[in-house]
Amino acid sequence: xxxxxxxxxxxxxxxxxxxxxxxxxxxxxxxxxxxxxxxxxxxxxxxxxxxxxxxxxxxxxxxxxxxxxxxxxxxxxxxxxxxxxxxxxxxxxxxxxxxxxxxxxxxxxxxxxxxxxxxxxxxxxxxxxxxxxxxxxxxxxxxxxxxxxxxxxxxxxxxxxxxxxxxxxxxxxxxxxxxxxxxxxxxxxxxxxxxxxxxxxxxxxxxxxxxxxxxxxxxxxxxxxxxxxxxxxxxxxxxxxxxxxxxxxxxxxxxxxxxxxxxxxxxxxxxxxxxxxxxxxxxxxxxxxxxxxxxxxxxxxxxxxxxxxxxxxxxxxxxxxxxxx
Numbered sequence: 001x002x003x004x005x006x007x008x009x010x011x012x013x014x015x016x017x018x019x020x021x022x023x024x025x026x027x028x029x030x031x032x033x034x035x036x037x038x039x040x041x042x043x044x045x046x047x048x049x050x051x052x053x054x055x056x057x058x059x060x061x062x063x064x065x066x067x068x069x070x071x072x073x074x075x076x077x078x079x080x081x082x083x084x085x086x087x088x089x090x091x092x093x094x095x096x097x098x099x100x101x102x103x104x105x106x107x108x109x110x111x112x113x114x115x116x117x118x119x120x121x122x123x124x125x126x127x128x129x130x131x132x133x134x135x136x137x138x139x140x141x142x143x144x145x146x147x148x149x150x151x152x153x154x155x156x157x158x159x160x161x162x163x164x165x166x167x168x169x170x171x172x173x174x175x176x177x178x179x180x181x182x183x184x185x186x187x188x189x190x191x192x193x194x195x196x197x198x199x200x201x202x203x204x205x206x207x208x209x210x211x212x213x214x215x216x217x218x219x220x221x222x223x224x225x226x227x228x229x230x231x232x233x234x235x236x237x238x239x240x241x242x243x244x245x246x247x248x249x250x251x252x253x254x255x256x257x258x259x260x261x262x263x264x265x266x267x268x269x270x271x272x273x274x275x276x277x278x279x280x281x282x283x284x285x286x287x288x289x290x291x292x293x294x295x296x297x298x299x300x301x302x303x304x305x306x307x308x309x310x311x312x313x314x315x316x317x318x319x320x321x322x323x324x325x
Contacts, residue, residue, distance in 0.1 A: 004054045005052045005093070005094050007094075015098065018085055019084055021043040021044070021048070022045045024042070024043055026041070026042040027039060027050075035055060035219060035220075036051050036052060036219060037054060038052075039051075041100065046102070048101060048103050049100070049103050050098065051098060051101070052093050053096055053099075057097070058097045060138065060141075063136050063137075063138040063222075064218050064221055065099060066089070067189055067218060068218050070130070070134045071127060071131065074130035076123070076126060076127050076214075077104065077123075078104075078127075078215050078216065079103070079104060079218075082102065104216055106211075106214070107201065108196055108197045108198075108199060109196060109199070112196060112250065116210060116212075117238060117253045118254060118256070119212040120194070120199055120212065120233060120237055121258035122260060122261055123215065124191070124194065124230065124233055125257075125258045126261055128189075128190070128226045134189050138223060139222050139223055140190065140223065140224040140228075142286060143224060143282070150285060150289050151170055151285060154285065157292045165316075172277070173277070181271060185225045185265070185268060185271070186225070186226055186227075186268075187228075188226065189221060189223055190221060190223070190226065190228065191220070191233075192221055192222055192224060193220040194229065194232060194233045195236040198216055199215055200212075225275070226262070226268075227264070227271065228275055231272070231275040234254055235276060235283075235311055235315075237250060237254060239311060241307070244313070246314075246318075264323065269323050280308050281308075284305060284312055287302065287305040287307070290303070
């Protein structure tokens with residue numbers, strides 16, 4: 001269970017004095033996630049999620065919470081931060097920023113089919129367009145500048161082909177990120193971590209299929225290229241977990257559904273492979289860092305770095321990873 005900060009009944013009662021949510025009916029930790037401490041909270045007023053931020057600072061947090069409120073206000077199904085009695089969206093718990101957001105309905109779909117992927121693709125494009133008039137700006141904190149900072153710390157732990165790919169891909173992405181083509185790609189607020197376990201589906205009829213309940217866990221969000229967000233999503237939702245190869249049917253469904261809402265530009269189509277590689281590299285670096293330089297936690301299970309090593313190797317070497325027409 002990835003809970004870094006324990007919360008007892010007295011801690012919770014003190015924090016809730018700043019809210020008008022009624023009496024607590026249930027409170028328990030959430031096992032998933034490796035960046036924050038998350039808890040399910042049920043009160044007389046409804047179901048919520050309490051999050052304690054282990055790395056994000058009070059200065060960084062408003063971007064994420066304001067973005068979620070903005071998207072919810074544009075009818076994108078995301079958790080909506082609960083306003084405290086003092087008008088703020090977060091407070092402090094154990095000396096760390098903490099917030100309460102509404103809980104979405106549904107459960108993650110960890111074995112998605114083409115229908116699930118199409119639902120995600122269409123909603124992702126809607127989310128991108130809804131963020132166009134969001135006034136705040138914060139860069140994706142796990143983008144290229146972070147890779148340059150942490151890769152030298154990871155390199156000593158690797159050898160052979162893995163070490164060469166880690167270094168060579170950083171050089172490839174450095175050239176891509178510095179190009180005029182990259183600068184011209186459209187972008188705005190992005191989820192940046194839209195994996196299967198960050199999307200909820202409610203079970204529907206056999207004829208209608210499952211219904212998308214919403215996107216959550218926006219605490220890696222940032223302003224980035226929309227194509228990067230799409231690539232990150234495809235690399236998880238449309239991948240064979242054993243080999244890292246793309247599943248053509250699921251990838252086609254997701255990308256086509258996305259483009260029914262926001263058609264990609266010619267430059268985005270041209271650099272699809274580069275961005276798939278960037279999306280894979282971001283998570284390979286992150287998982288290597290968490291694996292080799294872990295933080296203390298009550299219970300923490302780092303994700304397997306080898307999964308995204310295989311995905312990156314496939315995106316580099318595959319004969320064709322063109323966008324579906």
